[in-house]
Amino acid sequence: MKKFLDDADTLLEHSLRGFALAHADLVQLHRAPTFVARRARKPQGHVAVISGGGSGHEPLHIGYVGQGMLDAACPGQVFTAPTPDQMLAAAQAVEAGAGVLFIVKNYSGDTMNFQMASDMLAIQHMTVLVNDDVAVENSTHTSGRRGVAGTVIVEKVVGAAAEAGIDLAGCKRLGDRTNACTASMGVAFSSCTVPAAGVPTFEIGAGEIEMGVGIHGEPGRRRELIKPASVIVDEVLDAVLSDLSPPPGQSLLLLVNGLGGTPLMELYLLLQLAVQRLAREGFQVDRVRVGNLTTALEMAGASLTLTMLDDELRALWDAPARTAAFAA
């Protein structure tokens, strides 16, 4: 295993301290239990938006804490759900009199622990479950579809809604609606190595690509021989478009997400290919975003996400945000 590491047991703690140092103007790190909260709290009467999940997907979720997105994020150990006490403490710390909205990626560990936190939480709260990954119906850690990079879009839209003073039920409705019009699929050239495990999560041949990979290295739809980027983009978009069935002329948000080990240059190539294809089919690609937004440690690969936009979602996507990893 080749990593910058002293001790897998303390990696998360030291990394979070580094994160808090680097972004001290935006966030505060709370310990025992661990969560990252916005430094500048929302005024009373606004919904608090909280997410969380295993670490190793950075900048998700800690990098999205700040104005216009999350009020707090609860990081678990690498690829491991956070515990209910983290979510409870975060909710109590950042609630501002208008309830708490949890944004949860659909993995069994996450949904179970967020449910336990919900059961114990006296503050009014609701949950948005994100399951944008069209690759497979059930998976290693999931009953139903997985939540992947579309989570960033849900966090942005709901965070903007909460910032604008929309109430808890309204934020929940927007989150569910954003999730329903968002679909993603990813592919991988390489595995990733969980520090505490020390060996790659899966093996993949020198000439192979995993189509539909999950963000923990879970299997996708099929293992194939590597093909040209334009063919990969077409197959991923086939899957995503077939799920969403956007009408002709539909306004779309396209997110090109690197899984960690793929150079920006290749991500911009994917963007160009995806925009060309979508334009050929008569869709309006009105918004795009490129980068390592939801990663799987150092995995080489990428995912494409589409969200069908209307005026309301577009305005919330465009609303100001100021976080470590997302500015608008």
Add this chain to the structure above:
Amino acid sequence: MKKFLDDADTLLEHSLRGFALAHADLVQLHRAPTFVARRARKPQGHVAVISGGGSGHEPLHIGYVGQGMLDAACPGQVFTAPTPDQMLAAAQAVEAGAGVLFIVKNYSGDTMNFQMASDMLAIQHMTVLVNDDVAVENSTHTSGRRGVAGTVIVEKVVGAAAEAGIDLAGCKRLGDRTNACTASMGVAFSSCTVPAAGVPTFEIGAGEIEMGVGIHGEPGRRRELIKPASVIVDEVLDAVLSDLSPPPGQSLLLLVNGLGGTPLMELYLLLQLAVQRLAREGFQVDRVRVGNLTTALEMAGASLTLTMLDDELRALWDAPARTAAFAA
């Protein structure tokens, strides 16, 4: 070779088109010859700041075109210097009546071609040469020290100075001064693969680390067995501090740069370790920045950069910037 790629010959062109699509609010892509220019031009009477170099180091330099940093960037093919006609065309397009400052990383191909452009350019101009890499004195593609991630700091400081209306000689002086108080060193766990070559630039054993690696995979100081992150940070900082010799209590900017294939979680660990060490020695780490800022394609590794700050440099570092990859 595992890459998102249709054709190595057209990768740069399509990738640049994707970049221009993704950041159409900030930049314009010019073709034949190729350069990326700010969409919102500076008012007349301001110095135009231009950089360039081989592609594969993204977001350097194209990601730093915009308000408060570069007026234009000239991308060459992967790890290949841009041509003089690119620099000439960029200079003619973005000059605003107060001359042009070229920021050039010290590699033989870049310095030669920027010199040729200088010789042909009728507009008043000066050049800042960046050579912040303390790892080795001469290298594969370099006479003298290499220019690496410190380039981002020079681009930020000089860009802010030009935006503030400082004249050409003043911008040149600030650029040289920033370079003189900046030092960097990088390490690599893996090589990278230039798409047109198709094979890794160098071989490295499963348990090995290259101390002092260059951003094209050039050899560093020595090849060693992997060691704990805290030991790596200490050795890199030893080299950087020994070059800069900052006085006790010196105000520092710390940049933790990922070379492309290293997860953010590890970069934040490096930051925490570096800040601890610098604080122990009584330095003031007043500014920090973390991310993939100057990459070597998908290389796993990182570099640390320190700049000795005074009030003037700190204010220029803090000044507003709005580019694809850097906001302040």
